[in-house]
Structure formats: C-alpha cells, structure tokens
Amino acid sequence: MFTHSTEVSEGECIILEQPDRYVIASSDKQIESANIDFALKELYKEYEKKLPHLDQFVFGSFLYAHSDSALHHSVFYFLEQNSANYTMLIPKGRYATICYRGSYSKTHTYLLKLTDYLTKNHYVLDGDFFETYLIDFHETSLVNQYVTRIEVKIK
Numbered sequence: 001m002f003t004h005s006t007e008v009s010e011g012e013c014i015i016l017e018q019p020d021r022y023v024i025a026s027s028d029k030q031i032e033s034a035n036i037d038f039a040l041k042e043l044y045k046e047y048e049k050k051l052p053h054l055d056q057f058v059f060g061s062f063l064y065a066h067s068d069s070a071l072h073h074s075v076f077y078f079l080e081q082n083s084a085n086y087t088m089l090i091p092k093g094r095y096a097t098i099c100y101r102g103s104y105s106k107t108h109t110y111l112l113k114l115t116d117y118l119t120k121n122h123y124v125l126d127g128d129f130f131e132t133y134l135i136d137f138h139e140t141s142l143v144n145q146y147v148t149r150i151e152v153k154i155k
Contacts, residue, residue, distance in 0.1 A: 025076035127153035
C-alpha cells in the first residue's frame with residue numbers, strides 16, 4: 001500500500017491523495033541525516049518483540065528545521081493498521097510530494113524545491129514535512145539507488 005508510487009521524474013512536484021496512515025515513531029527529534037539508518041535500526045530493536053515483522057514495513061522520518069539551518073529527523077515505521085496506543089496517525093488527505101534518488105543529504109535541496117512549488121501555487125500547509133524511504137538500505141547497499149519521497153499535507 002505504501003510502496004505504490006506513481007512513476008515521476010526526480011524533482012517533479014505532484015499532489016497525491018493519501019489514506020490514513022499509522023506509524024510508530026521515535027521520540028528523538030534530534031537525529032541528523034547521517035544517522036537515519038542507525039536510528040531506524042534502534043527503533044526496530046525497541047519494538048521488535050511487540051511487532052516482530054516491523055522490518056518488513058516502509059519507513060521514513062519527520063523533518064525538523066533547526067536554527068543552525070540543519071535538518072533533524074524523528075524516524076518512524078509505517079504500520080498496516082492502528083496496532084496499539086503507541087502508534088500515531090498521519091491523516092488522510094491531499095499531500096504535495098517530491099521524489100529524489102541518492103543520499104539523504106539531498107533532502108534539504110528537494111525540500112526547498114517543494115516549498116518553492118507550494119508558494120508559487122498558493123498551497124496552504126496542513127501539517128509537517130516528512131519523508132518516506134521507498135528504496136533504502138533494506139533493498140540495496142548502493143546509496144545512489146535510494147529513492148526518497150518528501151510529503152506535506154495541504155489544504
């Protein structure tokens with residue numbers, strides 16, 4: 001359900017209708033881009049006994065801008081349904097999205113492109129930015145093959 005992605009060119013902004021989505025998220029909002037993979041493994045370890053198949057789900061991170069202009073993250077795993085009181089909801093609705101290939105260090109560049117698109121087209125944000133790792137270290141060891149989608153809910 002979450003891996004379905006319309007074929008788009010890297011850097012193309014599109015609007016998608018998304019269903020309600022449930023996630024288990026890390027409480028740490030200070031994760032640097034270089035440490036995302038490690039943080040995801042730590043989150044998996046925290047929940048692997050409660051949700052033994054968690055490593056088979058798509059994951060991502062919420063994005064937080066800091067005064068030093070660096071992006072920080074809070075990682076999460078998508079779940080198929082609301083599993084328990086430790087899950088949170090990413091609500092259904094219209095989401096502005098942009099995809100890119102390669103290192104997570106490119107997030108800031110594509111976040112700016114998406115923000116510029118939203119401003120030029122007079123969209124109003126209705127939530128925080130987050131990214132979904134469609135192809136990541138589980139599927140390939142080659143960073144240049146990673147595919148990431150940045151999303152934000154719009155009104």
